[in-house]
Amino acid sequence: MPTTCQSLIVRLQSGSDRVSWDEFFDVYHPYLVRFVESRGLRGADVSDVVQNIFMRLMKALGRARYQPSRGKFRSWLRRIAERGVIDWHRKRRRESTHAMPMDVADSQVPVDFDWEAEHRRTVLKHAIAVIRSESVPQTWECFERHVLQQIPAPSVAISLGVSTNSVYVNSFRVVTRIRETCHRFAEDLRDDCASTVSR
C-alpha cells in the first residue's frame, strides 16, 4: 500500500512518527477549538481543554486504544473530546463549590456543532489544501477549470495548450489524490451513501 494511503491513525499508533503528529495536530487543532467553543468555553479555557484533549489522544493512541474494526475514528475522537469537556466542567464545579460560588451553566452558550459534517468539512478542506500545494500548477489548473468550474475538457485543453486526454487524466489524478488524503483521516470523499457502494 502506498504511504500516502496509509491511515494517519495507524501511523500515529505505530509511534515516533513526528511528521504525522504535526499533520494531525494542524488539522484537528482548529476543529477541536471550534468544538470546545461551541460548548460555551472561552479564551484560555478553550486552549486548556483542547490541550487536555490532545493529551488524552496522545495517550490513547500510544496505547493503541483505537480499533478501526470497532467504529469510525471520528466517533472515537468525539467520545474523547466530549469527555474532555465534561471533565473540565466537573473540575470547574468542584472548584466553585470549594472557592467562590459560580454557576457554570450561566457562562455556557452551547452552539450547534454538527460533529460529523464539521469533521468531513475539516478533512476535505485539509486534503484540498494539501493537494493544491503539492500539485504542479498546470495539473491543478486542469482540475480546477474542468472539475470545479465545469468548463468542457476541450476548451480547457485549448486554453492550457494540452490535449483533451491530459485534462481528463490530470483531473482524475487530482481527485484520486484528494480521496487518498481523505482516507488517511478515515474520511470518505463521497457523502455517507457512498459506504453502500462496493469497492
Place this chain on the structure above:
Amino acid sequence: MIVLQPCPDETRMWPTIVGDDPEPEVKQHLLGCLSCRRRVQRLAAEVSQLQLLLSEPGFHEIVSQETTFPTRVVGGFRPTPSVPFGLSSDRSPNPPLASEVIVDENPGQIGRYVITEFLGRGAQGAVYRGTHPNLGHSVVVKRAHDGVVGRPERTARLMSEGRILAGIQHPAVVRVIDLDLDGDRPFLVFEDCVGTPLNKYVSQHNLNECDILRIAIDIAQGIAAVHDAGVLHLDLKPDNILMLSNGKLKVIDFGIAWITRSQGHFRSSSCLVEGTPTYMAPEQREGNRCQWDGRTDLYGIGGILRFLLESTQSQSATPTTALTTSAPILSDQRRFDLSKPSGQPVKNLRTGETNMELRAELWRLCEWATSPKIEDRPQSVRQFASELSCLSDRQLMTRGSWLVPLLCLLVSLLIIASFQWQQSPRNRPELYVIPDSLTAPALVKWDRSAATRDGVRIEAVIPAHTCAELYLLTLDGEVLSLDRFSPQEEKQRGLSFPPSGNTLSLGQASGPQVFLLGQLSHAPLPTAAELRESLSRCRWEMASDTSFVKFDRHGMVEWVSADAEHSTVNAGMHQMSLLSPLRRAFSQQFDEFTAVIVNLPDRS
C-alpha cells in the same frame, strides 16, 4: 462465444463521469459491466461532492490562493491567531475569543514606530510591521491589547518580562530591539527577520549530515544563551527556527517562554500547558512545572534533530536500529507530477553521499536528548552543544583523513629533530609553526627530562586579550596553579614552564598528572577549589604506560608522544576513558582549554 473484455482504467472512463462521450469500446463495456458502472457512480459522486464544496465558505479561497502554507515568518512571532503577547496569559473568568478582541488594524504609529502593515493578532496582543523612525529599517512591533489599560500590575509584569527577553544577545536568537509603552500598553519591538522556517527549508534544500550538524550546533548554542539569560523557550520546533538567506538561523517565537531567574524559581506567566505536543518533553506535557529546566528545551532540540534526520532519510540510509518505525513523509516527495502514476512520488531529490557514521552519531545524540526521563538527558544544553561541536571537530579530522598519516610522519620527524637539537649544545630552535592569530590556548611543546624521566617542561601560546592559567592536576586530586596570564596583553604570547631552568620535577608519584591550560575571555578564572571539585567527579582510568597525551576541550587527541611500543590506538582508549570525564568537568569552567597528560610509570 462471449469474449470478456478487460475493464478499462478509470482515466478512460472519466469522460462518462463528467458527462462527455467516452471511447466507443468503453461505452460498450460499461453497458455490460456492473462493476465498472459502480466505479463510475462512485467517481461521479466524488466529483459532485467537490463541486458542491466550492460553494461553501472558505473553500473558494483554498482553491484559488497561491499556496496554503506560510512562506514567511516575521520577527519573533508568526501572525497566527494563537500568539500570546510577550510571556503572559490572562486567566480572567470569561476572556473574549481572540477573534472577538477589537484590534486596531491601522494604528498609524505605535510609540515612535510608524506602522506599515497589520500582521496578525493573538489572545494577548497584535503584531504589526513598522519602520524604525531614524534608521528606516523594518521592524516587527507587538503591542498588548487594551485589556492591560488600568491594570498597572500587569503592565509592570509585561515590562519586566520584556526586559529579560531583551537581555538575550545571541546571533542565533531573534533580538528584541526596543521595549516601551504606548499609553498604558507595553509593546515589544523585534528585528524583522526574513527567512524560511526550517520545516519548509528542509524540503527546499538537499541537506546532508554536516548541514544538519551545523544547524543543530547553532540552535543549541542559541538556546544555551537563552538559558543563560534565565529563560526557557518551551516551544522549540522546526517552524520556530528561521533559516536566513546568509546561511545563519534564528530561533524565534518566545510566545510561551518561561522566566526562570526573576524570583529564584520557575515562574510561569501562563497556567496552561502549551507548546506543540510532538516536540514537548514528557514533563512539559504532564505539566510538572517543578521539573522543568534547561533539559526540557533540550528535548525540543532533540525533536528538531530527529525531524531533520527523518526528513533527510533516504531509503539506503535507513538506520538498522529501531529509531524510526515508519517511513518519513518528505514534503518534496509528496510533490507529484501527473506524468507519473498516482501514488508514485517523484524521485527523492536528496542525492549525494550519505555519511552513515555521522548520521549514526547524530541519531545517538538525538536519542540522548529525547530521553523520556529528564535525568537521562545531557545535563544542560551547553553540554549538548559541546558534544555536537566535538562531533563537528571529529568530522573535520575525518575529512582530512589522508592528511593524518602524512601529519603523523611529519610530526615524528619533527620530534626526532627536536630530540637531536636538545642534545646538541646549540640554542634550541623553534620546531613548530604558530599561526598568527590563535583563538584558543595551545600547548605547543612538552618535554620529559631526558636524564631523570621525572621532570617536565611545557611550552604554550596564549591568544591576545584573554586570561589564562596553567594548572597541574595530580592523581590524588590536588590542583596547583603554576602560572597565571593577564588579559591585558594585546598580542599573543608564548610562554614556557618552568620559566627558567630545565624541567619541573614531578616527584616520585606514579600515574597520570595533567597540565591544564584554561582560557576565559574575561576574569575571574575558576579557583583551584572549584577545579578540585570538578576533578573529584572525574574517573581516572589511565592506560598504563603512555607517556604523553595532549587533548583539547572537545576531547581531541592531538598527539601521543610515547615510547616506541605505544601506538595511536591508545589515544582512542583515552578518549573514551579519561578525556570525556575531564572534558565534561572543565568545559563548564573555561571557554577553551587544552591539556597534556603525563603518565609517570610505577617505579615499584
